[in-house]
Amino acid sequence: MKHLLSIEQLSREEIEGILDRAESFAEVGRRDIKKVPTLRGRTVVSLFYESSTRTSSSFDLAAKRLSADVVSVKAAGSSIEKGESLKDTIATLSAYDPAAIVIRHPYAGAAQMVAGWTAASVVNAGDGKHEHPSQALLDVYTLRRRLGSLEGVRIWIIGDVLHSRVARSNLIAFTRMGAEVTVCGPPTLIPRGIEELGCGVSHSLDGIGEAEVVYTLRMQKERMSESFVPSLREYAARFQIDTRRLNPRQLLMHPGPVNRGVEISGEAVDSPQSLIAEQVSAGLVVRMAILYELLAGGEGVPSGEGEAGKPTPIGTPA
Amino acid sequence: MSLTELLDVRPGESAHLILRRATVLDPVAGIDSVHDVVIRDGEIAALAAPGEADGDGAEVVEAEGLHAFPAFFDPHVHLRTPGQEHKEDMETGTRAAAAGGYCGIIAMANTSPPVSTAADVSALREQARAGASVPVGFLATVSKDMEGRELTEMVELREAGALGFSDDGLPIVDAGLMRRALQYQHLCGGNIALHEEDPALSRDGVMHEGPVSAGLGLAGIPSVSESTMVARDAALAGHESARIHVQHLSAAESVEVVRVAKAAGVRISAEASPHHLCLADEAVRDLDPQRAKMNPPLREERDRQALIEGLRDGTVECIATDHAPHQPEEKDVPFEQAAMGVTGLETAFAALHTELVLPGVIDLALLVERMAGGAEPFDLARPSLAPGSEANVVLCDLGAEWTVGEDGYESRSANSWCAGQTLTGRVLMTVAAGQVAFRLRSFSLGVAA
Numbered sequence: 001m002k003h004l005l006s007i008e009q010l011s012r013e014e015i016e017g018i019l020d021r022a023e024s025f026a027e028v029g030r031r032d033i034k035k036v037p038t039l040r041g042r043t044v045v046s047l048f049y050e051s052s053t054r055t056s057s058s059f060d061l062a063a064k065r066l067s068a069d070v071v072s073v074k075a076a077g078s079s080i081e082k083g084e085s086l087k088d089t090i091a092t093l094s095a096y097d098p099a100a101i102v103i104r105h106p107y108a109g110a111a112q113m114v115a116g117w118t119a120a121s122v123v124n125a126g127d128g129k130h131e132h133p134s135q136a137l138l139d140v141y142t143l144r145r146r147l148g149s150l151e152g153v154r155i156w157i158i159g160d161v162l163h164s165r166v167a168r169s170n171l172i173a174f175t176r177m178g179a180e181v182t183v184c185g186p187p188t189l190i191p192r193g194i195e196e197l198g199c200g201v202s203h204s205l206d207g208i209g210e211a212e213v214v215y216t217l218r219m220q221k222e223r224m225s226e227s228f229v230p231s232l233r234e235y236a237a238r239f240q241i242d243t244r245r246l247n248p249r250q251l252l253m254h255p256g257p258v259n260r261g262v263e264i265s266g267e268a269v270d271s272p273q274s275l276i277a278e279q280v281s282a283g284l285v286v287r288m289a290i291l292y293e294l295l296a297g298g299e300g301v302p303s304g305e306g307e308a309g310k311p312t313p314i315g316t317p318a
Numbered sequence: 319m320s321l322t323e324l325l326d327v328r329p330g331e332s333a334h335l336i337l338r339r340a341t342v343l344d345p346v347a348g349i350d351s352v353h354d355v356v357i358r359d360g361e362i363a364a365l366a367a368p369g370e371a372d373g374d375g376a377e378v379v380e381a382e383g384l385h386a387f388p389a390f391f392d393p394h395v396h397l398r399t400p401g402q403e404h405k406e407d408m409e410t411g412t413r414a415a416a417a418g419g420y421c422g423i424i425a426m427a428n429t430s431p432p433v434s435t436a437a438d439v440s441a442l443r444e445q446a447r448a449g450a451s452v453p454v455g456f457l458a459t460v461s462k463d464m465e466g467r468e469l470t471e472m473v474e475l476r477e478a479g480a481l482g483f484s485d486d487g488l489p490i491v492d493a494g495l496m497r498r499a500l501q502y503q504h505l506c507g508g509n510i511a512l513h514e515e516d517p518a519l520s521r522d523g524v525m526h527e528g529p530v531s532a533g534l535g536l537a538g539i540p541s542v543s544e545s546t547m548v549a550r551d552a553a554l555a556g557h558e559s560a561r562i563h564v565q566h567l568s569a570a571e572s573v574e575v576v577r578v579a580k581a582a583g584v585r586i587s588a589e590a591s592p593h594h595l596c597l598a599d600e601a602v603r604d605l606d607p608q609r610a611k612m613n614p615p616l617r618e619e620r621d622r623q624a625l626i627e628g629l630r631d632g633t634v635e636c637i638a639t640d641h642a643p644h645q646p647e648e649k650d651v652p653f654e655q656a657a658m659g660v661t662g663l664e665t666a667f668a669a670l671h672t673e674l675v676l677p678g679v680i681d682l683a684l685l686v687e688r689m690a691g692g693a694e695p696f697d698l699a700r701p702s703l704a705p706g707s708e709a710n711v712v713l714c715d716l717g718a719e720w721t722v723g724e725d726g727y728e729s730r731s732a733n734s735w736c737a738g739q740t741l742t743g744r745v746l747m748t749v750a751a752g753q754v755a756f757r758l759r760s761f762s763l764g765v766a767a
Contacts, residue, residue, distance in 0.1 A: 087650055107652035108536055109605030128654060129535030168535050192538065193529030 001297070003115045003122045004290055006131045007172045015176065019141045021297070022282070022289035028065075029285060038296050039068035042099040047089070048125070049075040049105045054256055054283060055125050055134065059102045062287035071096070086110065087117055094118040099295050103127075121294040132165040135255055136173035138286040142279050143213060144177075146251060151178035154210050156202075158184045158239060159217030159263050162191050162228070166255045167217055171199055182211070185239060188228045205238070205245060215253045216241050219263040232262055243267050251275055320360075320708040321422045321698060322751045324481060325453030326446035327412075330753045332360045333377075337713060339368045340381035344388050344703040345683040346690075355386050357709045360752025364705055379747070381713060388701035389421030389710040389748055390667065393511070393692030394486070394565055394589060394638035396659070397454070399445065400438075401430025406643040406730050408442075411663075412451040414641070414729040416756035418663040419712035419745040421701050422453045422693065428487035432464045433457070436471070436478035443479050452750040455481035455696065460499050460510060466491055469499055472506040481696050484511035486565055489547060491517060496551060500560035509587075509696050511563040512551055514572070515614065519543035524654050526568075526599040526615040534602065536654065539615050545571035552579035552586055561585040563695045566640050568594050568614035570624035577633040587695040589638035590625045592666045593735045596673040598622045607656030608649045608733050612642065626679060629688055636691030639666050643731030660735035665722055667714070669736050671743035682716075711749040718744035 001014065010018075028036060044063040048056050056072065063070045073093070075081065080089060086105070093101065094117070101118060103111050104125040111124035126132045143150055155174050161167040161183045174181050175198050182200035183190060195201050208214065219235060229235045242265035246252060252264075252274045260266040269276060337355040342365060344350075354371035356364040364371065392415065398406040406414075415423045425442070427433035433442065439456055446454045458480035462468045464487070472483065483499070490496045490512070499510060520539040525531050527538020548564055552575055555562045567573055567590050576588045593612065598619045602610045610616055628634035642659025649656050662669075667689060674680045690701045701710035723737040748756040 085647065085651065105652065107654040108534055109654075110652040112605060113650075113652060128652070129537075131535070165535055168533070191532035192527055192540075194532040196529035197533055 001293055004133055004294060005112050005115060005122065005124045007133045007136045007169045007176070008131070010133070010176070012176050015137065015140060015173065018137055018286070018289045018293050019144060021292055022141055022285040025285040025288045035065050035067060037067045038292060039063065039066040039099065042068050042295065043071065043096055044068045044100045044102065044291065045071045045073065045093050045096070045098040045120070046102040046125070047073045047093065047104070049080065049103075050126070052104055052125070054280060055104065058280075058283040059123070059125060059287050062284055062291055065284075065288055066291055068099070068291070071098070086114070090114050090117045094120060100291060123290060123294065126165055129163055129165050129168070131169045133169050134283070134287055134290055135166050136169035137290065138279060138282040139170055139215070139253060139255075140173050140177055141286050142253070142275055142282045143251070146275065149178070150174060153179045153212050154182070155179050155213040155215060156182045156184055156208055156211040157215045157217065158205070158241065160189045160219050160223060160228075161185055161194065161217065162189045163220070163223070164217045170215065171197055175199065184208070186229060186235070189223070208245060209247065211250060213251045213253065214241055214246060216264045218255065218257065219259060236262055239263065240265060241268055243271055246273065248273060253279060256280070320751065321453045321693075321710065324698060325422055325455045326443045327450045327453040327751055327753075328447060332752045333357050333709065333749055333754045334375065335749070335754070336371045336373065336376045336378045337381040337386055337711070338371070338378055340384055340386040340713065342386045342703055343683060343686055345687045346388075346700060347702050347704040349703055350683070355703070355711065357711065357749060357752070360709055362703055362705050362707050362709050362711070365703070379713070384746065385714045385716055386703065387686045387712050387714065388690045388703050389712040389750060390419045390689040391691070391693040391698070391701060392420050392423045392639050392641070392663065392666075393563070393636060393696060395423040395425055395641045395663065396428070396643065397425040398643055399429060399442070404730070405645055408445045408454075409449045409451070410728060410730040411641070411643075412449070412454060413756070414661070414663040414727065416451045416748045416750060417728045417745060418665065419667050419714065419748050420452055420663065421710035421712070421748065421750035421755070422455070422698070424455045424457060424481060424692070424696060426486045427457045427459045427484055428464060432459045434459045434463050434470050436474045439475055439478040439480050451755045452748070455698070457482050457484045457486075457511060459483065460485045460490060461495060464488055466495065469495070469502060472499070472502050472508070476506045476508050480508065482508035482511060484513070484565070486511060486513045489513050489515045489517065493550060493554065497554050497558065500554055500558040500562070503560045509561055509563050511565050513565050514544050514547035514551065516543050516547050519546070523615070524611065525602045526617045528599060528618055530599045530602055534605070536602070539613070541569035541571050541617060541621070544569045544614055545575055548572045548575045552576070552584050555586060556582065556584040564588040566591050566594065566614055566638065567625060567628070567634060568617050568621060570621045573624045573628040573633055577628070577631070580633065587636070588628070588634045589636045589692060590629065590634045591638055591640045592662055592669050593660055595622065595625055595629070595637070596669055597735070605653045607651070607653050608660070608737065609735050611653060611656050611658055612640070612660050613658040626674070629680060629684065635688065636695070637666065637670065637688045638692055639663050643729055644733045645731060649733050659733070661727070661729050661731055661733050662735070664727060664729065665734055665736050665741065667745060668720070668741035668743045671716065672741045676742060709749050709752045712745055713747040714743060714745055716743045718742070720744050
């Protein structure tokens with residue numbers, strides 16, 4: 001695999017391969033020395049055109065745990081603010097000969113375009129409202145650890161599906177792993193035709209009892225001013241996930257950052273059935289596995305490189 | 319009436335040509351047989367029996383196996399002049415038209431600044447007389463500077479030679495202003511060409527709203543954004559006994575509205591573009607703005623089929639390219655940021671021949687008829703091969719395969735929706751208003767007999 005641009009591009013076997021690799025990195029993470037030399041001497045550039053805490057920090061840390069040199073560029077304070085085009089920015093950063101570019105961009109297809117402009121492997125860390133493949137992989141990883149398999153598992157994805165790249169990538173990933181997915185929210189926030197992606201659609205929480213996993217999405221305050229919902233109060237009254245609406249056997253997930261009291265109650269966030277903290281720690285090992293897969297896992301390794309470029313057994317400490 | 323009575327072109331030498339043994343097809347004139355086409359003094363002088371026309375000093379083109387059609391007419395072209403000559407100008411745009419087999423085009427008024435005054439129209443006409451390879455007609459805007467608030471001086475614009483009116487690029491949102499323009503048409507004449515879209519429904523959409531946009535996470539432009547405005551304006555035109563031309567139909571519902579309005583006696587004409595006839599929104603999946611980003615957007619397969627049915631039954635009387643040149647920096651960006659629009663003049667016939675005629679979806683005669691159907695809605699004579707007509711002829715090799723963009727473009731811009739595709743059918747030569755406007759470089763011509 002040369003790039004990770006979407007979940008859509010991955011087969012079930014490829015997803016499982018990355019997750020198996022992540023499992024072995026989880027073992028490394030339990031050691032005193034958490035660093036492996038796999039990417040020593042190679043450079044990973046992370047380029048974020050949107051604000052991010054979780055994704056950018058976990059990609060940076062993942063690259064560092066693999067011993068790569070990491071360059072982080074944020075749009076704010078860079079020449080992007082001076083009007084440099086994406087194509088020119090990529091040409092500039094490619095001059096450092098990076099092994100990988102991790103990019104988050106506000107527009108769909110940006111990562112795919114970048115892949116056409118650079119020799120580096122490209123990782124899509126979120127492109128507009130299109131895809132967020134590393135999030136979907138870490139969510140599948142989290143569930144797989146809990147449930148063993150997603151085969152036949154009923155998952156409800158609840159909230160602002162229309163504006164959510166997480167919803168799209170997770171819907172594809174969950175169904176590809178055998179789960180039965182229902183998306184739920186007010187009709188204004190469910191994209192027309194989404195059922196053709198292979199999910200059920202509900203406009204009420206009435207049937208939520210059937211779900212084994214409840215996945216809530218972030219509800220942005222500005223959606224109210226755009227008339228997608230009349231008020232956050234009315235939205236919360238109909239669609240907020242709280243401990244009353246959950247039964248104790250259901251697992252609760254959220255990609256973060258949460259708006260406590262809007263899409264999810266504070267009590268639910270902190271409840272024992274919440275996997276939110278596990279999702280964050282899964283993010284690190286899954287992103288290590290993604291970088292490993294692209295840069296050391298097969299056809300991604302350029303030939304004729306020195307020692308540093310060779311895949312190293314991940315059990316060997318640095 | 320000849321095209322040059324209302325359109326402007328660079329004056330040149332009248333062609334004296336014989337297209338020897340050409341297969342002549344003009345479905346409207348009822349011609350479908352092999353002839354020597356004699357072109358002299360700006361006219362189709364004769365359709366002689368094959369091999370019989372007397373050379374008489376004419377240049378003889380050995381056209382056996384080649385097809386001669388009435389040259390095409392495009393009522394919807396963006397020449398980007400004045401103001402955006404880095405994308406297209408009078409010379410490059412009309413050369414592209416000639417290379418595509420067109421004997422006439424109509425230039426849109428959404429230039430920079432827009433064509434809103436008599437002086438703007440006069441200046442453009444003068445430029446066309448200096449540098450246009452094919453006759454060009456100019457529309458003026460309906461509203462001043464396309465702001466959608468006040469009417470332009472429509473009578474004066476017509477007197478200066480504006481062929482008609484359009485705010486194309488933008489809809490006329492205010493129904494009251496639209497109604498005034500239709501009322502005023504009784505005074506000034508000239509058709510009003512309409513870009514139909516309700517911005518309150520299309521909002522920040524970048525593609526058709528449907529399962530494909532749902533999968534891509536792109537904001538959608540629903541079909542009703544177009545069809546409700548077509549319905550509004552058909553009702554207004556009927557109410558005012560006025561005349562409208564609906565541009566670039568894209569949605570099945572809009573085709574149906576036009577069909578019903580025509581049946582009710584409303585004076586309404588409509589066009590469809592080659593990209594809407596050849597592609598559906600599935601083409602957006604690759605997120606390639608060059609191929610698939612335009613407004614109106616590529617819609618679903620059922621919409622494409624409805625447009626084709628509209629071509630067949632005459633609801634859609636003409637094919638118009640909506641040739642919209644853009645520079646690479648406006649297309650080499652993520653899909654949502656990219657400029658809307660694709661070029662089409664140089665590829666329209668070949669693309670439609672390849673995608674619709676060769677697979678048997680429509681027959682060649684229908685394509686030929688619709689490619690020249692854009693003249694009549696703007697009070698121009700339909701190009702014809704009947705003897706005595708002004709010579710507007712395109713000579714095509716229907717078996718020739720070529721790859722779009724391989725030899726560059728006549729247009730200044732390269733944002734063709736079918737770049738890199740191999741098409742079958744190629745324009746070899748175009749005669750526009752009696753002059754040879756184009757001949758393919760690699761096409762070797764016969765010598766004087």
